[in-house]
Amino acid sequence: MTAGITRRPTSMRSRTAAAGAIAVAGALLLTGCGDQTKNDAGNGGDGNPASGSANAAPLADRLPADIRAKGVLRVGSDIAYAPVEFKDDKGDVVGIDPDIAEALGKQLGVKFEFQNATFDTLITGLASNRYDIAMSAMTDTKERQEGVDADTGKKVGDGVDFVDYFTAGVSLYTNKGDDQGIKTWDDLCGKTMAVQRNTFSHDLAKEQAKKCTEDGKGELKIEDFPTNPEAETRMRSKGANVVSADFPIAAYSVKNAGDGAYFEIVGDQVEAGPYGIAVAKDKTELRDALQAAVQAIIDNGEYQKIVDKWGVADGAITEVKINGGS
Template sequence: MTARSIRRTTAARTRLAAVGTLAVTGALLLTACGDQTKEKDSGSTDTASTSAAPLADKLPKAIRDKGVIKVGSDIAYAPVEFKDSSGNTAGIDPDIAAAMGKQLGVKFEFQNATFDTLIGGLASKRYDIAMSAMTDTKDRQEGIDGDTGKKVGAGVDFVDYFTAGVSLYTNAGDPQGIKTWDDLCGKTMAVQRNTFSHDLAKDQAAKCKKDGKAALKIEDFATNPEAETRMRSKGADVVSADFPIAAYSVKNAGGGKYFEIVGDQVEAGPYGIAVAKDNTELRDALQAAVQAIIDNGEYKKIVEKWGVADGAITESKINGGS
């Protein structure tokens, strides 16, 4: 959703990584997506029964009784979460959630929403958690608007489960001379709204202006596929997204003929499962489940399956982002 976040940054930390083999079938859909904030996914992650789950007693009683954790997610961000050729929710997050469900004895039911509504959905109790390639940052933890610096909500807690950096990619064969973010001055970037990539683009636009260089024009969209469609139509020069998403698009879109990555990853940060501040019992149960699947090897199998082992963690933290 890149590393998705609303935090402001002052310096990029380069993180080098090779593009892993992404064992995913099907091509990335490059059509614009409408508002799906009320769409419920037809499938849920299957799990073992509560009685067979070693961590079931850590869950809040209300969730144990329901047997379901409702997950808000922008299901248009392959390979983290997307709809497969059968219309089912697939990807890194659903697989990790399914493995966690075996530990907790519940089903994780993914419900589709636009990314910028997920935190509000937690506040209104539409969802129990948000799991959508969302970067764990101090601003999100504290409910701070990254643009204004003002407090706009209660904030959320995060259970960290993965690490990803941010990548730039262009139409194949047309890199536009872009190797670093400083090469973006005078270009047009298409980006998903309210993501970390969007934030970095705003920072770079300000830097271009400060340095007296040509302006970086930013066009923001509700979903990453919309941003890619804009670039494919030559309306933008470059797209920015989390490295796993950029790598997936480069490998799969147009049979691997549409896009190419330019430059190196920057700003590696943790993905976190977002939980309301007042739901500490659920938060702690989720952390225990993430750590359990790391320890028992299920987590390793999942990240290797999707070709993203470079972003694997060995310890799940609460609010480990900065």
Template sequence: MTARFTRRTTVARSAKPRIAAVGAIAVAGALLLTGCGDQTKDTGNDSGTASAAPLADKLPKEIRDKGVIKVGSDIAYAPVEFKDDSGKTVGIDPDIAAAMGKQLGVKFEFQNATFDTLIGGLAAKRYDIAMSAMTDTKDRQEGIDADTGKKVGAGVDFVDYFTAGVSLYTNKGDTQGIKTWDDLCGKTMAVQRNTFSHDLAKEQAKKCEKDGKKTLKIEDFATNPEAETRMRSKGADVVSADFPIAAYSVKNAGGGKYFEIVGDQVEAGPYGIAVAKDNTQLRDALQAAVNAIIENGEYKKIIEKWGVADGAVTEAKINGGS
């Protein structure tokens, strides 16, 4: 599937973006989207022992001793992270985490939660990191609420490991003339709450009103599959999600008969692994691990396996989002 990238300049900095995608990403695989309950655990992968791992000494001692990095994640966002038919956590993020685990000598244990609770869970030390197709932005780094502009937390640091963008998709054969975000005025969008798509939708609704047009009505849901179900039932005209997720749904939902992407991708930005500001040793160890798997070729194999090679990065940056 091919799509061009378009930059939207009217959107304010977001404290709650999810992800964003550059270039064409042909999402492969025939796995079906599945939902899941909150706070389940899945170690998923055997990462080896710390003694055999080249980067183990970079980790904080307490994590080396435990042998586990606890990961907060919204595991209902195929193909980034989701449950397969056997209940195992799979996807781009779990595969990248497993490869990093080999370098660090630990297992990455994914714990499921809704996306809008992940940063709070990180602050409460329920997780060591949050890895969930989360966009690295200045607002998140600084703990700023995008809607109010007020500081609401200490902020987090990010280790950037991928790049992605946002797409619109509709029921197949029912595009209603939607080609750009400006075509959304007077429409109803279903979207996962507190994601980048949600922020873009709120900005577009304001723009519609400013231009004297009918507003964009927004219905937000805890997960993206719920938003898709709302559109399937004709309760909404369009869904917005990051391009890999949108393309995966278009390819797999209903055997490819349910949805179609409309228009171009917008707002490219980096995925980041979120780490507490005071945990710089863990942050730097994760950065070293991502760079190691980029160098040894494991990273390339993973993103090619999931059909998202156009989102590859050549270096893991700290707080590279804007």
């Protein structure tokens, strides 16, 4: 499945931007979330960094000394967002982000340890030093860079820096065979949307709801949930007409949920924006090390293998930017 990207005629920005078919083989999305989940990203298979060890890793000396000493990078992530990060049928953390993290671990000589949390707590987790980085299909935006609440425009934190590593777009999807005439976001007026809380799909929905009201075309009701699978469950039970999520996630659900029998994508993707690895503003050394590592795996071909594996090559980047979102 391939979808084009349509620019919204408003100031909206999506959680993501890129297309490409999601030809993904693998387990269905599992929705359970524990308190903390660890994976072996960066391991050589025996619980140690192995090929990612400080002695072998070409960029180990770029990391802050305290992280080199620990040999671990704590990664905050919402591990319920297949195919970007999710648990397989063995309970292991898998997906695009864990694979990229494993490749980065080889460059930096550390293990990336994924810790599960809801998406809306990840930036505060960075601020409280619960995590070293957040890597969770998070769109790099000016609001997040500056610590500004997207709804109120008020300063709510110090903000974060982003190391951009992928792009993707936002899609709408419905129960299969029941698209209710939805082709564009303007068709959502008078409907009910289920969406993951505090994502840019959520922001887009709130912008569209305001537009529907101003145009007198009927209320767009929004039901928000901690995770995307919960939003999908609400739609499956007929409590909502439509779900919005990043295109890779929507396409994965369409392909895999009910062996392809549950959902269908409607219309084109909208907006464009990069995924970024979020780092606290005062951790510039770590930020720059990550930028160098992402560029290294792009240059050595490991990155391309990963995006090809997950069928998301159209979202690949060639140059790693810091705070490239707008």
